[in-house]
Amino acid sequence: MYCFQRLEKRSKKHNMKYLLHGLTLLLFQVSFSQKDTIIDFGEKLINENRLTEAISYYNKSLIQSKNDEQQIYLLLGLAEAYKLKLDYDEASVYFLKSYDLIKQTKNPQLEFLYRVKMAEFFRKRTLFLDANEQLIKAEKLLKLHPIDDTNLANFYSRKAALFTEYFFKVDSTFFYANKALELSKKVGDKQGYFYASLEISGVYEEKKEYDKAVEFLEELLDYAKENRLIQEQADAYINYTRVLFKSNQFEKGLKECEEALDFAKINDLFYGEILFTDNIRNFYDKLGNIDKAYEYLEIRLKLTDKYYQIEHGKFLFELEEKYKLTEKENQIKINNLKIVNQNKALASNKIKLYVSLVFILIATVLVFFIAHVLKRTKINNRKLELLSQENEFLLSEANHRINNNLQLVIILIADQLKKSIGSENFQLKNILTKVETISTLHKHLYRNKDKKIIDASKYLSDVKVSFFDTFNDNNIHISFKVAPVDIPSDFAMYLGLLLTELFINSIKHAFVKQDFKEITFDLYEKDNILYFNYSDNGDAILNAKIKPKLIDKLCRQLKIKYHIETENGFSFSFIKPISND
Template sequence: MRCSSLYVNYLLVMWVLTSGVSKAQEIPYLKVQPDRLHTAKEAEQEAKKKNDPLLLAEAFYLYGKTYVFTGDYRTAQAYYLKSLRIQEPRGDSFELSRLYVRLCESEERMGHFSKALQYARLSLAVAQRLRVDKDKALVRSYGALAHIYETMWSTQAQPRQSDFDRILSYYRKRELLCYKLKDTLGVAEVNLELGTLFAKVKDPGAIAYLEEALNLFTHNHKYGIQVNTMMHLALAYLSFGKPQQAFPILNKAEQIYADKKLNEYEIRLGLETQFVRYYEASGKWQQAFARLRKLNELEKIKLLADQNGAITRLNVEYETEKREALLNAQKKAIDLNTQNLHLHRQVAIATSALFIIAAGMSLVFFRLYRKNQRISRRNEDLVKEQNHRVKNNLQVVSSLLSLQSKRLTDESAKRAIEESRLRVQSMAILHQRLYDGDKLAEANLDEFIREVVTSVLKAYGYPTLKTQFSIDDITLTADKAVPLGLILNELTTNACKYAFPDTVNPTFSINCYRKNGKIQLKVADNGPGFGADQTNTGWYESDVAIVPVSFGMQLIQAQVAQLAGTCTFSNDTDGVGRGIVFSLEFKG
């Protein structure tokens, strides 16, 4: 009771001194960083020179950020409101949503939670109406709402689970958007926020989130937020009763703060707060008291910066009373250590159980994976066997047709049988390609086309004919390769019958390529071509074009329709006697 009374007297003295300082001299804010102030002034001068109100609003925004870093929230808020008077009448924009977030943060720091929540909701409403940079704006708005709700939840005498779930949901939405935008720093910030939140409810997973955030900020050389993350990580270790792990982190954070000359109020305030907590947890009361003095000097800035003063003053007094109680609670510290040891044992047991479950699940998944592999190999073998049998059956049909042809004496009948045999042969070639290829239901067009054309030329006595192939590396499914093979078989057969016999140096060219998602096939010969009186839908037969009711043309048209494509016949050039070009286009 005596110690508590002395400490109350100390607080009264500090309050009198604080009041006296506020009247006798300026508030002891941290120094304004010259580079930030210079950037804001340059923007303001350029805006006035160009008479650009939006640039002037951005300059006021930069001024506000500059004074936030010094802890002068009243001045920062004044600049933010100047920017708001320009931005708000111009309607929804990313900049307006961002400005509402900054206003929310300043009001929150001054203890005006209801006003801060109002600004956060305005920011979200604007962000949801945006079309440009909507996701970027939503990331900031969700973060602002989560922060203010978390601050209000932390002040509850008995924090409600429903409020915690709402905070977590906003952080998760923010996390998803950061991953969608591939925003590494945004992901790091969310990890920091989630780690801080979980540390408050003594969730061991907080450490992993904070360490991941620290790694990302360190990798990107973001020293200010790196130090802030280290403070939260140290606080998490303290919460879990590991002060020996917190101390080196705090020392390193303070060293970075000094080396990089950060000079930011919130970071300095946080460092002093965590050092006080560490020394309290370690029972080093003298060092805790020394740090507490520095902390009180910094909190004086926030106390005097509060326009109304009452809310912040009550918070400072409440926090001070809590620290006084902790300084005189050595016995409670020992009890807390005992509880932490018990908790560690429980965590170890839970971790072991999870490891056993994970090992069991891994074994189950491994067996399922092996089973699926066996099924896949079996299915592959079955498909190959099916293709092989179909190929053999087609070969048998082809052989039967060949034998039947030899027994016939009528030339027209023999020719019809031979043409049918070649059509069957083209399908057999396809199934041979499917059986020999790596892909079960797809054939390589280059190999397939060459083999179909070569087999027809050989059957008609043109094995050495000059044939030009220009075929892209294309694979085609069996349901499209069959009609394509029949078309090629028909075109090659008719070229052998009507184009090559009366040509001195017969040539045959086949071009196949993919363009704009479609496969284009061109087949050309150097035969007599169409006559001047023939239509481009005719067909060779004894140098006379016939109408498309011939079987060959009907077959080609049927296969083109099956491919859902289009085809044309034309002379190779505008002259007569230079061959025919067949063009086919279909989606492949």
């Protein structure tokens, strides 16, 4: 699997246009088949995560660089090293310097490489719209110029990554990842081969073909170790431990995750350290070791706080520097305009001088007025942009905090549940299921792009899963049918709590001495009307008139009229018009 084919010579083209394109590409490859040992050695340092050494090496090499193209590769190497150190401000500086040189050389190959690297820079920071914009610009270059196979493989690999993380289209991910894989094999690009294979493993993961995903990832881990690809090995560990968790291989996953955490610490991979710490906490939670889960939760919170402090500080500094630079450029333009107008006025005769003075006065007033308006507009736009970014940051932080706090509450209740008996045990279970219902809603809201709606099928199915052990313990069979219906998020919370309360009442009160216990639930939508039908075959309250207090309160919150029957067990139903406009 690790062997690659060498790049074959391109066949001759009959059309003169393709011949010229081929010659252009050949000249580029010849000039940078000397993408010399200087560049290769720098890339080797980065692959081995020796980032400080790489930065020092690139800076020394820049002083002795032979030509513009070599200097561009050195600047891009510096940007890559700073990006991996999470120093995005310095990375941006060197990306901009490289682009200034690229514009001077007018080399489409180098501009294509720059666009692909910028796309990955933005994707790394979850700025997916910016990443997609860079790939669109790269695609325009691809239509106009022949592109080197190595750069093209990297382009397809980043498109595959964006389809995984932003567009969520696994078929497109698989298509572009395979194109990247074939090109990487062809040119012997180890990094390209690794990341293309990583995206393919992600497709199997999304399709829940976990055995194939695990097989891919174990081979990639061996490949990364064999070729000393440090950052790539960390990325493989992240996906590998996640798939082990999804496939319920908790013991093996915990062992691999602890090994990955040690690896991240040794190689100073701070972001990986955060992810592996959180994964270990999840594994301990699933294995029932609450103390260990809580211990790693505290570690993870400290690491996350440190990470966001670093990121937020860098973000504010970057905005401030960009704003200062823009203001200086505007002032220079205004000053230049004044000088031009003054020179024209001095070159005119007396009559023209008076006319010019009038025009200069008008122009100056107009310039200052426009400059003032533009300045105020830019200041206001900057403030709004900053507030928007800060709000996004705070919302993200709040989501992390809420999720962590809910998880902590669940862990504490579960721990207390183990120590309780009798009615107290059942009450704690009631509380736990309700907290888990709210936690489930929060997770769905956090994953959704549209925070106003929830898929009732996925959400209520997750609510049902939280009762799985209780149904088994009480030998209750459940028939559960929920159509994929989009409902408002505020309606979803009360609907989840209502279903939870109905489950609890049936488990606690419905069945006395029955061999066959059954709960039936059906939810569907027709002509913008939501139909909710719940029943059990319990005989404890046959022909009784009941009005459960909590259920009644929840129904009032939902603004619905419900119907209860007890002739053949317990039956609860309602209908409600719904609209997500």
